[in-house]
Amino acid sequence: MxxxxxxxxxxxxxxxxxxxxxxxxxxxxxxxxxxxxxxLTSEEADRLASCEQIINEGITTFLAVGNAxxxxxxxxxxxxxxxxxxxxxxxxxxxxxxxxxxxxxxxxVVNSLSEKSGLDDLSEISDKRxxxxxxxxxxxxxxxxxxxxxxxxEVWKQVVEEAEYTAKPVTATLIKQVAxxxxxxxxxxxxxxxxxxxHTHHIQRIKKAVxxxxxxxxxxxxxxxxxxxxxxxxxxxxxxxxxxxxxxDKFKDTLTLVEAKALGVIR
Numbered sequence: 001m002x003x004x005x006x007x008x009x010x011x012x013x014x015x016x017x018x019x020x021x022x023x024x025x026x027x028x029x030x031x032x033x034x035x036x037x038x039x040l041t042s043e044e045a046d047r048l049a050s051c052e053q054i055i056n057e058g059i060t061t062f063l064a065v066g067n068a069x070x071x072x073x074x075x076x077x078x079x080x081x082x083x084x085x086x087x088x089x090x091x092x093x094x095x096x097x098x099x100x101x102x103x104x105x106x107x108x109v110v111n112s113l114s115e116k117s118g119l120d121d122l123s124e125i126s127d128k129r130x131x132x133x134x135x136x137x138x139x140x141x142x143x144x145x146x147x148x149x150x151x152x153x154e155v156w157k158q159v160v161e162e163a164e165y166t167a168k169p170v171t172a173t174l175i176k177q178v179a180x181x182x183x184x185x186x187x188x189x190x191x192x193x194x195x196x197x198x199h200t201h202h203i204q205r206i207k208k209a210v211x212x213x214x215x216x217x218x219x220x221x222x223x224x225x226x227x228x229x230x231x232x233x234x235x236x237x238x239x240x241x242x243x244x245x246x247x248x249d250k251f252k253d254t255l256t257l258v259e260a261k262a263l264g265v266i267r
Contacts, residue, residue: 034083035076048077055093062138066107069100106141110134112149113156133160133229135170143175147182155179164225169249213257220260224251239263 040048051068069089072078078088089095113134135141135156147155158178163170224247227233233247240253240263260266 035079037081037083038079040077040080044075044077045080047075048072051077052092061136062103062141063107063110063134066103066105067111070104070107073104102142103138105145106138109141109145109152113144113153133225137170139172140170140175143172143179147175147179151179151182155182158182160225160229164223164229167223218257220255220257220266222253222255225249227251239265 051072054064054068072088073085076085078085078092082088082091086097086100089097089100135144144152144156155175155178159170159175162178163174168174222236224233227236227247228249236247236253237243237245245251255263255265257266
C-alpha cells in the first residue's frame with residue numbers, strides 16, 4: 001500500500017530536536033524490556049492487523065495512530081516477531097522510539113480529557129465524540145500534557161469556551177495562557193462592598209429599551225461550535241427546516257427576537 005504525503009508527515013520525526021520527556025508525561029518513556037517470542041492467538045492477530053492498518057494508513061489523526069500504538073505496546077502484540085516494542089516500531093514502520101512515544105503520549109492526554117477512556121475498541125476512540133470537544137491537533141495535546149492532570153480538564157474546558165466566545169481557533173498559545181492563569185492564585189483584591197458599583201439602573205434601562213425595540217434591531221446569534229459541543233447540530237437543522245446546512249465551528253445562524261420566540265427557543 002502506498003503511503004501518502006500526510007502519513008509521512010505524521011510518522012516521521014517532525015522535530016529537529018527531540019521533545020523533552022516532560023512533553024509527554026502521560027506515558028512512561030521507560031522501555032518495556034525484552035519479551036520472549038511467542039505466537040499470537042487468532043484474536044490477538046486480528047487486533048494487531050487492525051492496529052497496523054490504522055498506523056499504516058495514518059487515518060483520522062494522531063489520536064487513532066497513538067491509540068493503535070498503545071494497544072500494541074500494552075498487549076505486547078509485537079512479540080511474535082520482535083522482542084521489544086521499540087524494535088518493532090523501527091522495523092515495521094520506520095518509526096523512531098521518541099516519535100512513537102510522542103504520539104502515544106499525545107493520544108493519552110486526549111483520552112484523559114474524554115468521557116470514555118481506554119483501548120477496548122479503537123473505533124470508539126475518536127476526536128469527534130458527541131457532546132465532547134477534544135483536541136484535534138497533536139501540538140495542542142502536547143501543551144496540555146504539561147498541565148497537571150488534576151486541572152487539565154478544567155483548563156481545556158476554559159480554552160474551548162474562550163475560543164468559542166471570541167470566535168477564534170484554539171491555539172497552543174491560548175492553552176498556555178489559560179493554564180498559566182489557572183496555576184496562579186487570585187491576586188485581584190475583592191473590592192469592599194461600599195466601593196462596589198451598582199449597575200442595576202443601567203440594566204433596567206437596557207431591559208426597557210430591548211422591550212421597545214423594533215423586531216429587526218435585536219438579534220440572537222447561534223454558533224456552530226456551541227451546537228456541536230452540546231450535540232445539537234441535527235436538532236438545529238430540523239428546527240430550522242434546513243437539512244442541507246453544514247454545521248461546523250465556523251457556522252453562524254442569526255435570528256430576530258420574533259423568530260427566536262416563534263421557534264420557542266426564548267420566551
